[in-house]
Amino acid sequence: MKHRYLPMTREDKKEMLSFLGIQDVNELFADIPENVRYKEEIKIPEALSEVEIVRYFSQLAGQNVNSNEYAYFLGAGIYDHYIPSTVNHMLLRGEFFTAYTPYQPEISQGELQAIFEFQTMVSELTGMDVANSSMYDGPTALAEGANMAVGGAKGKKVLVSKTVHPEARAILKVNGKGQGYEVVEIDHKDGVTDLQALEQAYDETTAAVIVQYPNFFGVIEDLEAIEKIAHQHKGLMIVSSNPLALGVLQPPGAFGADIVVGDMQPFGIPMQLGGPSCGYFAVKEKLMRKIPGRIVGQTTDTNGKRGFVLTLQAREQHIRREKATSNICSNQALNALAASIAMSALGKRGVQEMAMLNLQKAQYAKTQIAKLSCVEIAFEGPIFNEFVVKVPGNVGELNRKLLQQKIVGGYDLGRDYPELNGFMLLAVTEMRTKEEIDSLVNGLEGITRG
Numbered sequence: 341m342k343h344r345y346l347p348m349t350r351e352d353k354k355e356m357l358s359f360l361g362i363q364d365v366n367e368l369f370a371d372i373p374e375n376v377r378y379k380e381e382i383k384i385p386e387a388l389s390e391v392e393i394v395r396y397f398s399q400l401a402g403q404n405v406n407s408n409e410y411a412y413f414l415g416a417g418i419y420d421h422y423i424p425s426t427v428n429h430m431l432l433r434g435e436f437f438t439a440y441t442p443y444q445p446e447i448s449q450g451e452l453q454a455i456f457e458f459q460t461m462v463s464e465l466t467g468m469d470v471a472n473s474s475m476y477d478g479p480t481a482l483a484e485g486a487n488m489a490v491g492g493a494k495g496k497k498v499l500v501s502k503t504v505h506p507e508a509r510a511i512l513k514v515n516g517k518g519q520g521y522e523v524v525e526i527d528h529k530d531g532v533t534d535l536q537a538l539e540q541a542y543d544e545t546t547a548a549v550i551v552q553y554p555n556f557f558g559v560i561e562d563l564e565a566i567e568k569i570a571h572q573h574k575g576l577m578i579v580s581s582n583p584l585a586l587g588v589l590q591p592p593g594a595f596g597a598d599i600v601v602g603d604m605q606p607f608g609i610p611m612q613l614g615g616p617s618c619g620y621f622a623v624k625e626k627l628m629r630k631i632p633g634r635i636v637g638q639t640t641d642t643n644g645k646r647g648f649v650l651t652l653q654a655r656e657q658h659i660r661r662e663k664a665t666s667n668i669c670s671n672q673a674l675n676a677l678a679a680s681i682a683m684s685a686l687g688k689r690g691v692q693e694m695a696m697l698n699l700q701k702a703q704y705a706k707t708q709i710a711k712l713s714c715v716e717i718a719f720e721g722p723i724f725n726e727f728v729v730k731v732p733g734n735v736g737e738l739n740r741k742l743l744q745q746k747i748v749g750g751y752d753l754g755r756d757y758p759e760l761n762g763f764m765l766l767a768v769t770e771m772r773t774k775e776e777i778d779s780l781v782n783g784l785e786g787i788t789r790g
Contacts, residue, residue, distance in 0.1 A: 392644050398551060405748060407611070413774035414727050415767025416556070416605070417478070417505055418611050421584070422694065422770055424685035427608045427678050436677055443683050451673065454650035455636045458680040462546040465586045466600040467593025468622035472633040474676040475619030478603025479508035482580050483515040484621065484632045486523075486548055486597040489576040495545035496521040501533040503555035504580060506756035512550070521547065530726065531559040531719025533566065544573050548599075551579045553592060554786035557721055557765065558702070558726025563595035567678070571596065582606060583620065585724045586693030608682025609675050618675035698725035701777065705768045708781045714788035717761055726767045728753065728760075735764050741787045747780055 354649065357363065369377070372511050407420040430438065435450060455473045462471035475481040500509055500515065502525050509525065516523040522669065526538045533551055542549070549570035553561050563579065570577035579592035580598040584606040586592075592600045604618040605611075623631055629652065637651030686694060704727040709729055710717050718728035729750070731738055739749035754761035 348730035361767075362701065396436075405743070407748070407771065409746065410679045410743075411747045411772065411779055412749050413750055413766050413768065413772070413780055414764055415769075416461065417605075418508070418614055418617075419606055419725075419767060419769055420611060420771050421606050423608050423610065424682055426685050427681045430681050431674065431678050436674065438726070451646055452636050452650070454677050454680060455634075455673065456638060456648050457684070458676045459636060461680060461683050462583070462604075462620045462622055462732075465583050465591065466581065466597075466620075466622045467591030468597070468600050469593075469625040470628045470631065470635065471620060471698065472595075472631050472635050473621040474604070474672045475601075475621050476634060476672060477615065477617045477619045478580065478601065478605075479505065479511045479619075481601035481603075481619030481621045482550065482578070483511045485578045485601050486521075487515055487519055488513055488627070488630050488632065489521060489578060490521045490598065490626075493547035493576075495547045495575070497543075497545045498523050498548050498550065498579045499526055499538060499546055500550040501526045501528065501538070501539055501552065501555070502638045502757075503528045503531070503557060503561065504535055504550060504552040504557070507579065507739045508552075524666070528557075531555075531557045531721050532561055535562070535565055535569065538566070539569050542569055542572060546573065546575045548576045548578050550578045550580065554582060554585055554724040554726070555591070556721060557728050558767075559721040560589065560724065563590075563592060563597070582724065584691070584695050587691040588699055589724070593622075593655070595695070598627065604676065604679040607686075608678035616672070616675065618672040618679055694770050695724075699723075701725070701770065701772055702768040703728060704774070705766065705777045705780065708777065709766075711782065712781070712785050712788070715784055718760075725769055726765055728763050728765050730763050731784070735762060738764070738784075738787055740778075742783050745779070745783050747776075747783050749780075 357365070360368075362368070379451060408572075412420045436454070456735050458474060459471040463469065475484060481493060482504070486500075490496060490498065493762055498512070498521055500512060500523060509523075512708055513523050517546075524541055526541060527534045529537075532555065540550065549566065551563070551566055555561050565576055576598040577595045577596060578601065579595075581592055581600055581602045583602055583604060600620075600622045602620055609617055621633065627780040628635070631652070633653075634650055637650040639647055639649055641647050683691060702723060704715060706723065706727050709715055714732050716730040717728050735750075735752040735754060739752070742749040750764040752767035753765055757763075766780075
């Protein structure tokens with residue numbers, strides 16, 4: 341056959357028609373009136389051979405800008421990080437790559453152990469008691485956290501800082517509308533949550549306070565102060581956190597967070613045009629039975645041998661619909677495994693070193709850019725690996741000019757924050773070299789002056 345990857349041969353087709361008792365495929369559409377059938381030939385390109393298809397799509401892929409050939413300073417939720425070579429080596433093993441979900445624990449021990457290790461590492465990073473087997477991504481994990489908080493509270497109001505990722509807030513609003521709770525956004529001040537505005541909006545109807553750490557602008561929020569407000573009554577404190585940042589920052593659990601969520605993309609998951617990724621969800625022990633998704637537990641069999649089981653599954657497929665806390669149907673097991681392999685390969689010291697490189701390189705870039713006369717540093721609070729700059733003119737036009745110099749610039753904050761029109765969010769990870777950072781500084785100086 342010319343197209344060897346097509347599953348059906350002429351003999352297969354003939355056998356199927358014979359089984360159905362018809363002579364031609366068109367007989368299958370006999371019930372459709374002649375006057376509504378499309379009689380013309382469908383205008384699609386002629387079929388290509390396998391070699392031609394591979395060449396065609398390789399040429400298309402070659403038109404994409406990538407971080408191997410360009411100095412890459414775009415973050416805003418998806419980052420260019422080091423991925424140990426062991427990740428793909430392990431991930432592409434058939435027993436992992438083809439696995440779906442462990443519905444039969446007795447024959448899924450490898451998959452269950454991988455999930456158990458993922459849960460353990462997430463709990464250690466966040467300083468929380470329990471973590472589930474993963475979520476779709478960070479923003480949906482955040483929305484699930486709000487759903488859970490409202491489900492166990494008398495109040496139907498959720499306060500979310502505007503320093504939380506705009507896309508996560510958009511998903512939260514959709515969930516709030518569907519679940520019947522109010523989402524109130526709290527303004528930012530000097531790059532962090534306006535604590536006075538948060539306290540004024542907080543009342544007995546508040547089910548949860550949601551903040552991001554580090555926040556969308558890259559600035560470190562004052563979780564200690566926010567916790568005092570969040571727990572005035574019986575509201576919960578939900579923190580969305582970059583897991584890599586927790587290699588150097590005090591974990592949210594140490595500040596009294598009730599729910600910690602985030603995206604595992606910084607560990608072992610490529611940028612891959614924005615997804616898919618893997619969310620994490622960790623809670624205090626008292627909230628364990630309300631956690632969405634699944635929890636894998638460790639046990640022993642009748643012979644005393646170590647084993648793993650699905651300990652908790654709080655979704656409607658397993659319990660009564662009215663008692664379900666979620667309809668999460670898949671736990672992104674493959675991406676969770678990628679994150680687990682990456683964290684295992686790096687080790688505790690490696691994670692800390694990687695996080696420190698992010699902090700140091702971003703600080704170097706910030707210091708160098710601060711010396712430019714035409715560019716201003718927007719917020720002076722402590723940062724992790726992102727920071728905001730104010731540039732003259734249009735951010736989109738500036739980024740187009742940087743692209744001509746093989747530099748991918750930062751995120752245009754004016755897209756989501758009208759008051760920040762002309763402000764750019766720059767990300768600097770451990771992958772950026774001093775030469776690349778200097779090229780960004782020189783590029784900004786040349787374009788803004790010219």
